[in-house]
Amino acid sequence: MIDPSDRQIEAASAELRAGNLVAMPTETVYGLAANAWDETAVSKIFEAKGRPATNPLIVHIYDWTFLDQCAEVPLATEIDQAMKQLDAFWPGPLTLILPKSQRISSLVTAGRETVAVRVPRHPVARKLLKSCNFPVAAPSANRSTAVSPTTAQHVDDELGEQVAIILDGGPSELGLESTILDLTESPPRILRHGGVTAESLAKALHLSVDVLTRGTDKGAKTAPSGHRAPGQMKVHYSPRTPVRLQSDWIPVADERVGWIRFHVDTSAEGPEASIVRILSNHGDLTEIARSLFATLRELDQLDLDLIVIDTCEEEGMGRAIMDRIRRASARRDV
């Protein structure tokens, strides 16, 4: 991991204090950060990303002591109890949806009565948050509906002009966003699969995976509208090049195809692809997740006719991987 100097961290926190945008590494993906108390700064996030104002932001805090400023969780309630059961996941790639505090601007929550809160565990994000005495609103640092950035270079390529400072913390450890768990529903429900698996959350909360993932699995095609995370558009994580799941791929002559494979499979004689990228030797889901977005970006630069991606079992990290590639392959015209 690259470690920015204390001076760089101080400079970034000064920019945030001054109402400017800063790109911050986290263990999931890079975030586009603004002082959550500063509405003008928060509105710059929406502008820079081209993000609809209806899509709320995640508030990042250094630790629990900042929680009361953002959320209202009365003691001994069901939510309070669930938070205690989830204690081991913070800091980490878990975002909780909680009743919002008065102080959190409705710009951050897109007019909702709930707020998304997360304590990242990346050391650079932690240093930055510690040096700020305010919570930091931060979506992924990409243009709306594009692929999330997992390196400082990705952020620079896409939003370099809009940010005051990009803190380089090296390539993101996980490569996929945090899991979003809605604690305002009873029982709690996963709105977005991510860095913490549904299985481990189910265990901690003494619930079944089916209960926790109701409405969110298989692209949530059966979920009642409004029941997903508001930003989970069907077309998302989308490069310019068309993307197909390997299972839906019908090869066409003379097509230039980039194939993202999940393991080395010498037995299967697949169709010809112009370019092949193998994300893991043995189909390790952690390795696949880590380089999926970066590989999508890389192949998107190559003027291919099509990007084909392998599929995996929807278990553990496989749920988040399949969610992202299903959205990446969703057609823009539907």
Ligand code: TXA
């Ligand atoms: O890993 C992550 O979560 C990264 C890093 C930077 O922390 N952030 C991230 O933010 O992925 P973003 O904005 O790209 O995705 C946040 C998702 C959106 O789909 C948004 O709609 C949802 O969280 N969200 C935010 N506030 C919410 C709320 N109050 N209720 C339901 N969903 C919410």
Ligand code: MG
């Ligand atoms: Mg995003």
